[in-house]
Amino acid sequence: MSLIVQKYGGSSVADAEGIRRVARRIVDTKREGNDVVVTVSAMGDTTDDLIDLAHQITPMPEPREFDMLVTTGERISMALLAMAIKSLGYDARSYTGSQAGMITDSTHGDARILDVTPSRIREALDEGAIAIVAGFQGYSRDTRDITTLGRGGSDTTAVALAAALNADRCEIYSDVDGVFTADPRIVPKAHKLDRISSEEMLELAGSGSKILHIRAVEYARRQGVTLVVRSSFSNEPGTTVYIDNPEEENQVEEATIAGVAHDLSQAKITVVGVPDVPGSAAAIFNIVSQQGANIDMIVQNVQTQNDGVTDISFTLPKITADGVLKALEGARKEIGYESIRFDDQIGKVSLVGSGMRTNIGVSTTLFDALSKAGINIDMISTSEIRISIVTRADLVPEAARAIHAAFGLDGESEAVVYAGTGR
Amino acid sequence: MSLIVQKYGGSSVADAEGIRRVARRIVDTKREGNDVVVTVSAMGDTTDDLIDLAHQITPMPEPREFDMLVTTGERISMALLAMAIKSLGYDARSYTGSQAGMITDSTHGDARILDVTPSRIREALDEGAIAIVAGFQGYSRDTRDITTLGRGGSDTTAVALAAALNADRCEIYSDVDGVFTADPRIVPKAHKLDRISSEEMLELAGSGSKILHIRAVEYARRQGVTLVVRSSFSNEPGTTVYIDNPEEENQVEEATIAGVAHDLSQAKITVVGVPDVPGSAAAIFNIVSQQGANIDMIVQNVQTQNDGVTDISFTLPKITADGVLKALEGARKEIGYESIRFDDQIGKVSLVGSGMRTNIGVSTTLFDALSKAGINIDMISTSEIRISIVTRADLVPEAARAIHAAFGLDGESEAVVYAGTGR
Numbered sequence: 154m155s156l157i158v159q160k161y162g163g164s165s166v167a168d169a170e171g172i173r174r175v176a177r178r179i180v181d182t183k184r185e186g187n188d189v190v191v192t193v194s195a196m197g198d199t200t201d202d203l204i205d206l207a208h209q210i211t212p213m214p215e216p217r218e219f220d221m222l223v224t225t226g227e228r229i230s231m232a233l234l235a236m237a238i239k240s241l242g243y244d245a246r247s248y249t250g251s252q253a254g255m256i257t258d259s260t261h262g263d264a265r266i267l268d269v270t271p272s273r274i275r276e277a278l279d280e281g282a283i284a285i286v287a288g289f290q291g292y293s294r295d296t297r298d299i300t301t302l303g304r305g306g307s308d309t310t311a312v313a314l315a316a317a318l319n320a321d322r323c324e325i326y327s328d329v330d331g332v333f334t335a336d337p338r339i340v341p342k343a344h345k346l347d348r349i350s351s352e353e354m355l356e357l358a359g360s361g362s363k364i365l366h367i368r369a370v371e372y373a374r375r376q377g378v379t380l381v382v383r384s385s386f387s388n389e390p391g392t393t394v395y396i397d398n399p400e401e402e403n404q405v406e407e408a409t410i411a412g413v414a415h416d417l418s419q420a421k422i423t424v425v426g427v428p429d430v431p432g433s434a435a436a437i438f439n440i441v442s443q444q445g446a447n448i449d450m451i452v453q454n455v456q457t458q459n460d461g462v463t464d465i466s467f468t469l470p471k472i473t474a475d476g477v478l479k480a481l482e483g484a485r486k487e488i489g490y491e492s493i494r495f496d497d498q499i500g501k502v503s504l505v506g507s508g509m510r511t512n513i514g515v516s517t518t519l520f521d522a523l524s525k526a527g528i529n530i531d532m533i534s535t536s537e538i539r540i541s542i543v544t545r546a547d548l549v550p551e552a553a554r555a556i557h558a559a560f561g562l563d564g565e566s567e568a569v570v571y572a573g574t575g576r
Numbered sequence: 577m578s579l580i581v582q583k584y585g586g587s588s589v590a591d592a593e594g595i596r597r598v599a600r601r602i603v604d605t606k607r608e609g610n611d612v613v614v615t616v617s618a619m620g621d622t623t624d625d626l627i628d629l630a631h632q633i634t635p636m637p638e639p640r641e642f643d644m645l646v647t648t649g650e651r652i653s654m655a656l657l658a659m660a661i662k663s664l665g666y667d668a669r670s671y672t673g674s675q676a677g678m679i680t681d682s683t684h685g686d687a688r689i690l691d692v693t694p695s696r697i698r699e700a701l702d703e704g705a706i707a708i709v710a711g712f713q714g715y716s717r718d719t720r721d722i723t724t725l726g727r728g729g730s731d732t733t734a735v736a737l738a739a740a741l742n743a744d745r746c747e748i749y750s751d752v753d754g755v756f757t758a759d760p761r762i763v764p765k766a767h768k769l770d771r772i773s774s775e776e777m778l779e780l781a782g783s784g785s786k787i788l789h790i791r792a793v794e795y796a797r798r799q800g801v802t803l804v805v806r807s808s809f810s811n812e813p814g815t816t817v818y819i820d821n822p823e824e825e826n827q828v829e830e831a832t833i834a835g836v837a838h839d840l841s842q843a844k845i846t847v848v849g850v851p852d853v854p855g856s857a858a859a860i861f862n863i864v865s866q867q868g869a870n871i872d873m874i875v876q877n878v879q880t881q882n883d884g885v886t887d888i889s890f891t892l893p894k895i896t897a898d899g900v901l902k903a904l905e906g907a908r909k910e911i912g913y914e915s916i917r918f919d920d921q922i923g924k925v926s927l928v929g930s931g932m933r934t935n936i937g938v939s940t941t942l943f944d945a946l947s948k949a950g951i952n953i954d955m956i957s958t959s960e961i962r963i964s965i966v967t968r969a970d971l972v973p974e975a976a977r978a979i980h981a982a983f984g985l986d987g988e989s990e991a992v993v994y995a996g997t998g999r
Contacts, residue, residue, distance in 0.1 A: 169632035203652070209592035210656050210662035218662070221670055222655035225648035229626070239641070239867035253718070295717075297675070297696075441860055466962035543783050 155321040156188040156278070160288065160311035162327045165385035166230050167197035173423035175326075175385055178282060181242060187276045188476075191320060192288040192311040193234055195226025197204040216261035220290075220301045223513025224250070229288035235285045244282040248273060248456025250290035251299060255310065256501065261304035263293055266459035267315035284315060300305060312369045314378035322393075323378050326385040331392035332357070332364050334412035334562040339550040342557065344564030347390075350397035353505050354380075355410040355540045360503035362417030370394070389457045397507070409508030410515075410560045413553050416501040417546055419449060421532070423466040424481065429456060434465060436488050438479045441515065446473035449501070450534040462491070466532065470541065471497055499531065500549035503558055510537055522559035528552045577766040578744040579611040579701070583711065583734035585750045589653050590620035598749075599660035599810055600705060608664060611701045612742060615711040615734040616657055627934035639684035643713075644722045647673070650710035659706045667722035668706040671696060673713035677740075680714035686726035687714055692740035698987040698990055709737060728789025735792045746801050746815075748788060749808040755780070755787050757835040758986040762973040765980065767987030769834065770813070772872065773820035776834040776928050777803075779962045783926035784839025793817070817993025820930070832931025833938075833983045836976050840969055842872060843897045846889040846953070847904065849914025852879060857888060859911050863896065863903045869896035872924075873966065885914070889955065890952035891966065894920055921956065925970035933960055945982035951975045956977040 154482060159179065166172050175193075183189045194200075199546055204224050207214040214222070231247040238245035254270035277284045288307035291300050302309060308325060314325035332354065335343040349357075351374040358367035374396065375381050380568060383391030427433045434453065441448060449468045456463055468475060474497065481493055509515050519540055526553060532543035557563060582602065587593050598616075607610045616753070617623075626646050630637040654670040661668035662724045700707045711730035712724050720763030725732060728876045731748055738746035755777065763946040772780075774797040782792035787805055796803050797819065857876065864871060870894045892900060897920065904916055932938050939994035942963055946953060953972060955966035967975055980986060 169629065172633060188840075206652075206656060206661060208590065210595060210660045213663070214659045215662045218655040218658045218670055222652060224658075225651050228651075229629075229645060232641040233629060234636045235641045236630060237633045239638045240636070247641055363603050 154186055156190070156318055157322045158190045158192065158311050158315040158318065158323045159387055160192045160308060160323070160325045161194065162307065162325075163194040163197055165191060165326050168226035168232065169233075170336060171385075172196075172209040172230070172233050172237050176234060176241060178385060179234075179238055180243050181243050183283055190232065190274060190278070190286065190314055190320070191226060191567045192286045192307065192314060193409045194288050194307045194525055195232045196230045196233075199226040199229065200450035204256055205439045206440060208528065211327070217296075217336070220299055222263045222300050223301060224287065224290045227289055227293070231285045238283055238285075240422065241516045244280070245285055245470050246277050247285040248277075249287050249299075250310070252312070253284075253286045253311065253314070255286075255291035257293055257300045257302065259293040259296045259300065261298075261300055263295065264300035266291060266302070266309070266313050266350060267268065271314060271317050274318065286310065297374055305368035308366045308369030308418065309339050309372055312372045312378055312380070315378045316372070319376065322381055324381040324383055325369075326383050328384060328386055329364065329382075330384045330387065330389045331382045332362075332412070334396070335553055335557050336362075336415060336562075339415065340413065340554050342554070342556050343412075343561035343564060344391045344507040344562070345389075348393045348395055350396050350507055351380075351394055351412050353507055353538060354394045354506040355510070356503070356536065357412060360505065360539065360541060361418070361501065362412075365394070381464070409512055410504065410506030410562065412505060412562065413507065413557050414503045415549050416555050417529050417549060418470055419468045419499060419501060420471045420495065420497040421466055421490075421499045421543065422474065422481070423464055423496075424490045425464050425490070426462045427465055428489050429461050429463045433488060436484070438467075438482070440488075441467070441469070441477050441486050444473060444476045446477050450532055450541065452532050452534075468499065468501070470533070498546045499543050500546040500552075501541050501543050502552045502556060503539050504548055504560065505539045506560075507538050509540070516540060519556055521553045523552060526551055526555040528555065577609055577611060579741055580605060581613045581615065581734050581741065581743045581746045583615045583728065583746070584617065584733060584808055585725045586617040586620055586623070587617060587751045589657065591836050592656075593661050594808075595619075595653070595656050597663060599657060601766045601808060602657075602661060602665050602668075603666050606706055606931070610999050613697060613701070613707045613709065613737055614657065615709045615730065615732045615737060616650060616653045616922035617711050619653045619656075622649040625637065636795070639962070639967075640719075640721055641876040642832050643684045643722050645726060646711045648724050649708065649782040650712055654708045654710045661708075661971050667703070667706055668913060669700050669702075669705055670708040670710070670892030672710050672722075673733070676707075676709045676737070678709075678714035678736065680716055680723045680725065682716040682719045682721065682723065682839065684721075684723055687716065687723035687724070689714060689732070689736050692736050697741065709733065710973045716750040719726070728791035731789045731792030732795055735795045735799070735803070738801045739795070743801065745804055746796065747804040747806055747814070748792075749806050750787075751807060751809060752787065752805075753810065753812045754805045755785075755817070755835070756989075758976055759785075759838060762838065763836065763977050764927045765986035766835075767985070768812075769815045771816045771818055772834050773807065773930055774803075774817055775820050776930055776961060777817045779926070779928040779959065780837045781966060782838035783928065783962065784841070784924065785835075785837040788817070793847045811974045827995055830936055832925065835928055835985065836980050837926045838972050838976050839926070840972060842891045842895055842922060842924060843894045843906070843918065844889055844891050844899065844922045844966065845897065846887055846919075847911070847913045848917060849885040851912050852884050852886045856911060860888060860904070861890075861906070862894070863907050864890070864900050864981060867896060867903050869893065869900050873955055873964065875957075877954050891922065891924070891955070893995050907972045909910050923969040923975075924964055924966050924968050925972055925979060927983065927985075928960050932963070933951050939963060941982055942979055946975060948963055949974055949978040951978065
């Protein structure tokens with residue numbers, strides 16, 4: 154008998170009909186002889202509505218109270234889901250993050266999971282019941298307060314429970330059929346992958362793919378949890394994110410290339426005429442990190458002239474750009490640069506695949522495909538299994554399609570494009 | 577320095593503006609140098625909306641999950657209220673029933689309070705903070721689950737906290753100015769009372785007055801908590817429900833008559849031709865109580881003929897009538913009665929006043945007033961400080977006005993009639 158953890162996102166439980174649909178699916182899973190644990194998000198736009206309500210009260214809601222407020226969304230959906238399952242004749246009980254043993258630090262709005270002690274869940278399963286757990290929330294022993302887990306919190310709740318309960322797999326349900334070789338909305342010929350390695354999924358998530366939050370993928374990888382990405386609106390088997398074991402000799406090498414991700418959330422800052430002396434780069438990035446900005450790519454121009462200065466470019470999330478620009482402008486004298494250039498019309502396209510490790514011709518094929526499409530490359534960055542290029546934002550769809558085609562990822566028919574939110 | 581507990585009902589916190597208004601009032605109370613503890617209901621119709629959502633899922637929601645669901649309403653309002661107070665520059669923290677130490681039995685939907693251990697509230701007050709507590713909910717140590725307190729639960733939460741914290745008073749806020757000598761909607765000349773004894777309030781609440789729930793009044797009386805009934809929409813001082821001490825000789829006798837209550841929620845059942853032998857009445861009421869129906873008035877006709885049978889009439893809440901009628905019909909042979917008459921067009925009007933204890937002419941004045949108004953009396957029931965009569969439902973307003981006038985309760989001007997819900 155398997156133990157399966159299922160996570161249902163807000164779009165799957167958007168209304169009473171959705172809740173009943175999800176309840177039937179859960180019961181089907183139980184009927185197959187499995188132990189079932191479910192984590193659920195708030196219904197539809199509930200969380201946004203609650204945040205809106207808070208902002209009607211004050212522009213800066215107090216963090217402890219804000220967490221108390223927004224966690225009601227998941228409590229509502231978990232209780233309704235348990236009711237629905239019971240009305241189908243199966244025992245189901247809902248548990249808050251606290252009751253489920255999701256212990257976190259006390260950082261409201263962005264709590265880290267410290268420990269997962271799901272003894273009440275275990276008891277419920279032993280009694281043959283289905284356990285429903287509120288996603289996105291935990292409990293701080295220090296302050297005895299409810300906390301929310303920050304971005305990726307709902308997926309991470311599911312993975313953390315799966316790890317703590319030694320689940321056979323963790324199924325993540327949303328309104329998309331699985332992990333695609335690219336975003337079907339910009340690459341119509343993208344197709345759904347049956348399998349992808351955890352390592353590749355991690356790179357895709359870090360390169361702009363919104364299917365799974367990188368935090369959850371990391372947690373799963375670290376804990377050895379197999380993920381399955383599925384749609385709650387169909388019976389498609391979805392995509393299995395399997396735990397790849399580099400030590401294992403028999404590990405069959407999967408498809409050379411997994412897919413293409415794109416990211417339009419970044420901006421580029423170039424610090425022009427930085428004195429080419431030790432410490433300049435450090436000074437710049439010190440200021441940037443003080444702003445709490447997450448830097449993605451860095452390119453320091455290779456010195457060609459002997460003029461003692463260089464240019465340093467880096468990309469960062471657009472929403473953090475303002476603060477960083479102000480801070481850099483304030484530190485002009487200290488760093489001694491000439492000027493700053495800002496570009497928020499960039500886009501990043503990444504090719505991910507474990508096969509890149511051993512296959513030498515990948516970069517050639519990629520640059521060739523882009524060249525044929527007349528797309529100029531602004532920045533390049535690579536990892537063991539990923540190549541990313543930065544180009545003009547409006548050229549991203551074309552670049553993605555060109556790369557996708559060049560690597561044989563185009564499906565036979567056009568992917569069915571959902572207005573899916575992937576939530 | 578006083579410790580004041582304030583309870584705000586759903587109509588006071590119906591929207592963001594209401595929450596901010598209540599926050600200002602709370603801050604004003606704090607500014608006067610008091611320790612302030614607030615219990616709050618769910619915003620506006622939130623509880624009804626949640627119940628509706630549950631019924632979209634199933635007609636019979638599982639009790640444990642139902643409590644988990646509906647308690648989110650109070651959590652939302654308490655968090656928003658705490659945010660609002662903080663935005664005014666005062667420290668405020670919200671607490672669930674569990675966090676506030678509201679310990680109950682495990683009867684979901686109708687939990688009894690077993691103990692109140694508000695140590696976290698006490699800590700908050702000692703640190704100078706205002707404590708906001710979610711009303712209508714508690715925690716069962718047995719099952720480690722959240723419970724709701726049933727009817728009157730919100731008012732009772734406030735009173736229970738006031739008792740446990742030894743508060744100087746417990747202010748109950750709604751959208752009405754206080755306790756009136758009658759319901760202004762049927763007796764326009766009703767006026768607001770400045771004071772009323774706890775004993776009189778208990779009788780009024782038990783006779784149909786909806787201002788305070790009888791459960792909360794009983795709790796306050798038992799624990800010696802002074803209540804104040806006020807409107808959150810004005811600065812009127814409201815009505816003080818003082819703890820009367822019958823032992824106290826110096827206790828000044830307050831107004832002879834407190835007011836007139838009416839009750840249109842009852843129906844009358846008459847069991848005709850009951851064998852006039854020991855055990856008949858017991859058999860009837862055994863059946864009735866098995867149905868869980870709360871019997872109000874009982875009249876067994878005085879035997880005038882020697883025919884060995886009598887008629888027994890009793891009143892009970894209309895909503896329980898169906899079940900009782902069916903049960904009685906099923907027990908016809910067993911009891912041996914002739915027939916059953918059912919009347920759901922009755923109404924009860926009650927006159928309440930501590931002065932009735934010593935004043936002999938009260939019943940005369942009452943029956944006289946009704947007679948002059950041409951109102952027929954169907955049933956009569958009395959207690960030490962109350963006289964109730966049952967008449968035709970459509971005559972209730974007239975009866976109430978006649979009695980109100982006869983006892984000098986008419987105010988100089990017409991009471992301002994709010995569309996108040998009293999919630």
